[in-house]
Amino acid sequence: MRLTGDPAPGTMNSSGSGNFLLVPIPEYPLLDCVPNKTVKIVVLGASNVGKTALIVRFLTKRFIGDYEANTGALYSRKVTLDGEEVSLQIQDTPCVALQDDADGLYCQEQINRSIYWADGYVLVFSITDHNSYRTIQPLYQHVRRIHPSGNIPVILVGNKSDLLRARQVPADEGETLAASLGGVYFEASARENHEGVHAAFLHLCQEVIRALGGGNGEKRRGGLHLARPKSPNMQELKRRFRQVLSSKVKSATTL
Numbered sequence: 268m269r270l271t272g273d274p275a276p277g278t279m280n281s282s283g284s285g286n287f288l289l290v291p292i293p294e295y296p297l298l299d300c301v302p303n304k305t306v307k308i309v310v311l312g313a314s315n316v317g318k319t320a321l322i323v324r325f326l327t328k329r330f331i332g333d334y335e336a337n338t339g340a341l342y343s344r345k346v347t348l349d350g351e352e353v354s355l356q357i358q359d360t361p362c363v364a365l366q367d368d369a370d371g372l373y374c375q376e377q378i379n380r381s382i383y384w385a386d387g388y389v390l391v392f393s394i395t396d397h398n399s400y401r402t403i404q405p406l407y408q409h410v411r412r413i414h415p416s417g418n419i420p421v422i423l424v425g426n427k428s429d430l431l432r433a434r435q436v437p438a439d440e441g442e443t444l445a446a447s448l449g450g451v452y453f454e455a456s457a458r459e460n461h462e463g464v465h466a467a468f469l470h471l472c473q474e475v476i477r478a479l480g481g482g483n484g485e486k487r488r489g490g491l492h493l494a495r496p497k498s499p500n501m502q503e504l505k506r507r508f509r510q511v512l513s514s515k516v517k518s519a520t521t522l
C-alpha cells in the first residue's frame with residue numbers, strides 16, 4: 268500500500284519529511300547520493316502481505332496500520348553498512364497476483380521496470396495466507412526471466428508472524444522455498460517487531476553489496492560481474508612517497 272503524502276512514483280522528495288502525512292521518511296535529493304555506493308531494493312509480493320508495512324518499519328522503526336492503495340513509492344535513505352555510508356533506495360510495488368492457471372502472474376509493467384532496475388529483491392508473503400506463499404515461486408521465475416543470468420540477491424520474508432494462530436504456512440516451508448531460490452528465509456512481524464525486519468533488510472543489503480563487487484555500485488547485468496578496482500597498496504604508496512621525498516631532500520642539499 269501507499270503512504271498518504273508519498274512523492275509521486277519514481278520520484279524523490281528533497282523537501283525532507285514535510286510531504287508525509289502519516290510517517291515522516293527523511294528523503295534527500297538524488298544528487299546527494301553517496302557516489303557509486305547505491306543499493307537498490309525492490310519489495311514484491313501478493314496483496315495485503317505487508318510490503319509497505321515492512322518498508323515503513325525498517326525505515327522509521329514504526330508500524331502504521333493503514334495505508335492508501337499502493338501505487339509504488341520509492342524511498343531513499345543513507346545508511347551505514349559495515350562502517351561505510353551507502354545510499355539505499357527501496358521501491359514499494361503494487362501487488363502481483365497468480366493467474367487462474369496458477370503458473371503465470373498478473374504483474375504490472377511498472378513492476379517489471381522496478382525488477383529490472385533493482386539490485387536486490389525482497390519477496391514477501393504472509394504466513395497467514397497460503398495463496399500469497401504460492402505466488403513466490405512464479406514471482407521469482409519472473410525476476411529470473413528479467414535477469415536471466417547472474418547472481419540475484421534475494422530474501423524471502425514470511426510476514427505477520429505475530430498472527431501465529433492464523434498460520435497457514437509452516438516455517439520449514441518458508442525455509443525450503445528460500446533455499447531453492449538461493450536466498451535466506453526471515454520470519455518477521457512488521458506489526459510487532461523492528462529487529463526481525465531490520466535484520467532481513469540488512470542481510471539483503473550486504474548480499475547486494477557483495478554481488479556488486481564490494482559496494483562500488485557497478486551493475487552486474489546479464490551475469491556480468493564487474494570487479495571492484497583494486498585499491499592501491501598503501502605500503503607501496505608510502506615507499507614511493509618516501510623515495511620522492513628523499514630525492515627532493517638530496518637535490519635540495521646538492522644545490
Ligand SMILES: Nc1nc2c(ncn2[C@@H]2O[C@H](COP(=O)(O)OP(=O)(O)OP(=O)(O)O)[C@@H](O)[C@H]2O)c(=O)[nH]1
Pocket residue numbers: 268269312313314315316317318319320321331332333334336337360361362426427428429430455456457458459
Ligand atoms: N498482524 C499484522 N498485520 C500486518 C503486518 N504487516 C502488515 N499488516 C497489516 O496488513 C495490511 C496490509 O499491509 P500493507 O503493508 O498495506 O500490505 P501491502 O502488501 O503493501 O498491500 P498491497 O497494497 O495490497 O500490495 C494492513 O492492514 C497492515 O496493517 C504484521 O506484521 N502483522
